[in-house]
Amino acid sequence: MHPLRIVSVLSFAMLLAGPAPAQEHEHAGHGSAAGPMAAAPDLAGAWAELRGVRDAIAGDVEAGRLSEIHAKSERLAPLAKALLERSTDLAPDKRARAEAVVKQLPRVADSLHGAADKGDAAATRRELGRLDGLLELIRAQYPADALAPESSHGGHGSHSEAAPGSPHVHGTAPMALVDAPPQATLRVKASEFDFQPRTLQLRAGEATRIEFENDGATEHSLVVKAPDGTSDWIHLHAASKAKDAGTYRIEQPGRYPLLCTIAGHTEAGMVGLVVVNK
Numbered sequence: 001m002h003p004l005r006i007v008s009v010l011s012f013a014m015l016l017a018g019p020a021p022a023q024e025h026e027h028a029g030h031g032s033a034a035g036p037m038a039a040a041p042d043l044a045g046a047w048a049e050l051r052g053v054r055d056a057i058a059g060d061v062e063a064g065r066l067s068e069i070h071a072k073s074e075r076l077a078p079l080a081k082a083l084l085e086r087s088t089d090l091a092p093d094k095r096a097r098a099e100a101v102v103k104q105l106p107r108v109a110d111s112l113h114g115a116a117d118k119g120d121a122a123a124t125r126r127e128l129g130r131l132d133g134l135l136e137l138i139r140a141q142y143p144a145d146a147l148a149p150e151s152s153h154g155g156h157g158s159h160s161e162a163a164p165g166s167p168h169v170h171g172t173a174p175m176a177l178v179d180a181p182p183q184a185t186l187r188v189k190a191s192e193f194d195f196q197p198r199t200l201q202l203r204a205g206e207a208t209r210i211e212f213e214n215d216g217a218t219e220h221s222l223v224v225k226a227p228d229g230t231s232d233w234i235h236l237h238a239a240s241k242a243k244d245a246g247t248y249r250i251e252q253p254g255r256y257p258l259l260c261t262i263a264g265h266t267e268a269g270m271v272g273l274v275v276v277n278k
Contacts, residue, residue, distance in 0.1 A: 046083040047139075047147040053079060054135060057112070061124055069116035069124065073109040076131070080105050080138070087142075094141040097217050101137045108134060129267025133193060136264055140218035140240060175226055176233040176248040182209035189213045190220040190238070193270035195258060200274045204253045211245045214238035223261045224274050227252075234274070253278045 053075050060068050080102045087095060108130050115123035139147060183206045189196045190212065202208050212222045217240055224234040233256070236244040250256075258272035 043083070043086045043142075044147055046079065046086050050076070050079040050083055051135070054131060057131075058128060060116075061121070061128055064121070066116040066119055066121065066124060070113040073113040073116075076109045077102070077106045083138070089146075090141060098138055098141045101134050104134055105131075126267050129264045132264025133268040134264075136262060137192060137218050174232045174235040174246070174248065176224075176250050177246055178207055178249045180207040180247060180249065182207050182247045185209045185211065187211045187213070188222060189215050190222070190260065190270075191216045192218065193260070193265055193268040195222070195260075195270065195272040198258070198272035200258065200272070202248075202250060202274060202276045204276050204278055205249060205251050207247050207249045209245060209247045210234065210236060211243065212236040212238055213243045214240060216240055219262055220260050220265065220270070221262055223259045224250075224256050225259070227254075227256075250274075250276045252276065 053072055057069050057072050060066065060072070084095075084098060084102055087098065090098065108127065112124065112127040112131060115127050184203070186200055186202070186208060188200065188210060200210075210222070214220050219237065219239045221238075222234065222236040222244075223232055225231070226233045233250055234246075234248050236246060238244045253276050256274045256276065258274050259266050260270035
């Protein structure tokens with residue numbers, strides 16, 4: 001048969017058959033059989049997903065299910081990147097800080113599941129603390145109402161002075177807080193994750209004013225626990241770029257740990273020492 005006649009016959013056959021069915025691979029993951037494609041989460045939803053994975057990992061740690069942490073930890077970095085993609089309204093400086101933190105997440109996630117894979121519960125807890133520190137830094141770059149309303153430290157706010165004899169931000173007045181003229185003054189600056197200076201020298205029985213300035217991008221606290229471990233001798237707290245101060249008197253000479261008690265900050269290395277001399 002002549003080639004032109006063959007082409008004509010084939011064309012006529014194709015018209016009778018109707019349009020060719022869509023190729024299945026063109027709709028992989030989006031076809032009607034799988035249901036409509038889920039909408040991408042908004043900013044608050046992206047944050048909730050990231051926090052949800054963190055909370056699931058914390059639950060595994062508490063329950064001793066270390067073998068289940070690896071898969072969950074691998075979701076952390078992609079979810080953090082998704083959060084950044086939806087952070088279109090962040091100021092340039094805050095976005096730069098958030099991006100710097102997100103770049104650290106893969107390394108922390110690797111350390112987290114590496115410790116879990118080895119069955120080392122103590123090391124896994126430490127790495128979870130580092131993760132908490134990074135998430136807190138991310139959260140601090142956003143306005144209070146931009147992310148999910150959940151906030152482990154919401155409501156603290158900044159304040160300028162601890163009122164002697166009245167409850168402090170943590171709910172109870174620190175035991176060493178006094179209403180007395182200071183005989184000495186110490187100035188301490190906080191950043192991520194450090195105190196400057198790291199060692200504070202006090203004299204036993206001497207009223208000392210401690211001025212706490214937070215130069216960091218997230219909130220920090222300055223806490224000295226009483227020897228019983230259940231109450232605070234000293235407790236100051238400041239939001240980012242804020243200050244707090246109070247006058248304290250410790251009667252008992254000794255060496256006492258200095259901590260930032262915001263979740264994950266102690267584990268990230270924000271510790272120091274208070275030396276009370278005779």
